[in-house]
Amino acid sequence: MDYEKLINCMRCGMCLPHCPTYKETFLETASPRGRVALVRKFQEGELEASERFLDYLSLCLDCQACASACPCGVNAGELVAEFKCEKKDRDGLSFMEELVLHRLLPHPDRLETAVSPLKLYQRSGLQRVVRKLGLLKMFPPRLSRMEGLLPQLPASPLRRTLQEVTLAQGEERGTVGFFLGCVMSLVFSEASFATVQLLSALGYRVITPKAQKCCGAPNMLASDRAGMEEMARFNVELFSSYDLDFIVTDCGGCGAELKKYGHHLEGDGRAAIFSAKVRDISQLLVEGAALLGERLHPLPYRVTYHDPCHIAHCQGIRNEPRQLLRMVPELDYRELADADACCGSAGTYNIEQPEMADRVLRRKLDTIRNTGADYLVTSNPGCLLQLKQALARTEPQIRVIHLTELLHASMTG
């Protein structure tokens, strides 16, 4: 690890009010500045990577709100992730990690097959029975939590049904490669379908290479750098074989990871070119705002927007989604307080750290409720899963949808 990055922290504390876990605990060990200090002390040989030490670091959501706030450009979330990767390089992956990250994720077919029993579980009515009888209490808490997050799955993943090439409508503006995230394809296929439709309507030819693999973000969550690099190399190779103006994704997590390929595969010129072409869908839609604006029909809803960490903090995109929402006629846009505070989903955090995830989530739900919105819009599958499930329970009148679904609904009237 680059020691320079650690000593750049001047301990000013500007990160503290932005850190979800500090706000909950007021503990220095649960703050970005504290985490940087812990990693630094480890590097300096003053602290060992004891179980408690690792517990403290594991409380980090890696939402990177601290990086947005830091005067010195220190990214505590990234430093913690880097520390964990170095540790994992030494310790190796667990059996389950090896299975999921190396045998399942790199193969979309296997992944889709693995998910199909869940569909059977839902369609057969078994889920209803299990939930009604409270049978989940008999399962280990982690499993029952995961079951709770499970949304209604689409009949088939978008990757299976989408054409490799979707033609541009009207005059062609260019060609984009669509990076279809795993969870978007498997769970939120309607949103990604809407994304492709919007791009086509704005005059983009959309190529969705079927062989694409996971972006590698889950590998990074498990501190598996080698696995992530393998995915990155494959995807760079694949997308480089097409002549693309942009590479677009509607998944905040994928976008943040894809934009880092150039950094991850340092020295690989094609990876740098790949990353430079990556755009979040909101960035491209804003570029075509004039054309899009003409085609939007009124949607008389009260709408608020939650900034996914991977979009606001990791990619610095804040204005574009709001600008797009404000373009929809008759839409009553209401700004969410602390809109860029993490919802507690944070990859697998809500499974790994259920108690803290729930505390962070509770704060988010309060601010959403206070807007009086009918629709909560966001653009990252993790946030969608987390907030859909939570709001269905506490505020069933608030619907949670992806940005492109709302825009597509407005476009098709």
Add this chain to the structure above:
Amino acid sequence: MDKPFIKALGNIVGEQYTLSDRESLAVYGYDSTPELVSLPGAVVLPGTAGQVARVVALCHDAGITVTPRGSGTNLSGGSLSAGGVVLQTSRLNRIVEIDEENLTATVETGVITSALHRDVEARGLFYPPDPGSMNISTMGGNVAENSGGLRGLKYGVTSDYVMGLTTILPNGELLKTGGKAVKNVAGYNLNDLLVSSEGTLGIFTDVMVRLIPKPQAKKTMLVHFPELEQAALTVSHIIAARIIPATLEFLDKVTIRCVEDYAKVGLPLDVEAVLLIEVDGHPAMVEDDAAAIRAICEKHRCSFFQTAATADEALKLSTARRVALSALARVKPTTILEDATVPRSCIAPMVKLIQETARKYDLTIGTFGHAGDGNLHPTCLTDERDKDEIARAHQAFAAIFDAAIAMGGTITGEHGVGLAKKKYLPKLVGEAGIRVMRDIKTAFDPKGILNPGKIF
């Protein structure tokens, strides 16, 4: 620290709010002060004023020291403890009352300064002190350090707003001072004695501050000066023209260059100084003041003058000042931010002296700050691994403090003495000053329980 004592602390505040593991002690071994590290023996986070009193009483009886800490943004090492108990006040964070008839706010000590701002401003009221760390600093910490901020010129500093305090004394006893009465001359003014006591006389549990009506209008101006003296004269002449801006901020050449490198806000690199000026009050008065300020700036050969027409534009104009610290802090790993303060008529000679001192000791020092009240922030950009450079930085600051004292100024305008400025204090207040302070300390805290080793 021995186990039974930790257990006794846990019995008062709860086990989960009593920390004594190696990792926790390590991260409570610092605040925002560069270089200083000192490990406590335990950390407690009491949830009520009663728990604060019981912790202090327990420590008093055991002869163990207590150091209060808010969010740990102290810039003079004031919240560090050497082996004692650090008492973090963050959980005491309720806004107790906003009294719109008496125009007072009563808050628990751990309330965040900007949270109070938001709350009172939503009611058309105003609590002016706005230290740079206001988004995380606590009200108790602001009172203990007598924090200032950008609006000090017109509105004063924390002490100008403190009306009442509830304080736990070093033996655990509760002391109430001041109150809602605007006039109060009963006995010694203990409020004022406790303000800026840096946690050495007592630990606040409640703070009552005065509020004022929120100014109706505001105007922001950005001005460039090719000559440093002319910028400084502008500051003096604005005040001499009977105009008191809410904000009158200054950036020197080094800071301008760093800001431009970092944020590309369009500052020309050939100017010697930039002033950010903000006037507020009645809309008509704001217009008049802005016009008069423009005339004064032009008379002093400014090369650029812009007034913001909208709130968005005002935000844009103030970008350079807002990012000044970030821009400087990114240049090198270690950033030493000081707060030497001089009478405002001495701004130009002080800035010159800082620039010459930087040259003499071969250092990069950017200066920005509150020109209107003479409170400058010479900021040394260095690297803690370069022992030689750090030593030169300390020599340079010693020279800067000497000069500030000679000009009738002070070694610290708003950061406090703590550990970092201890050795300079005798020069400023003299033997008698130190003796009186020591006597006051002994009267409050004969056993030396509270935040020992700070100030003198």
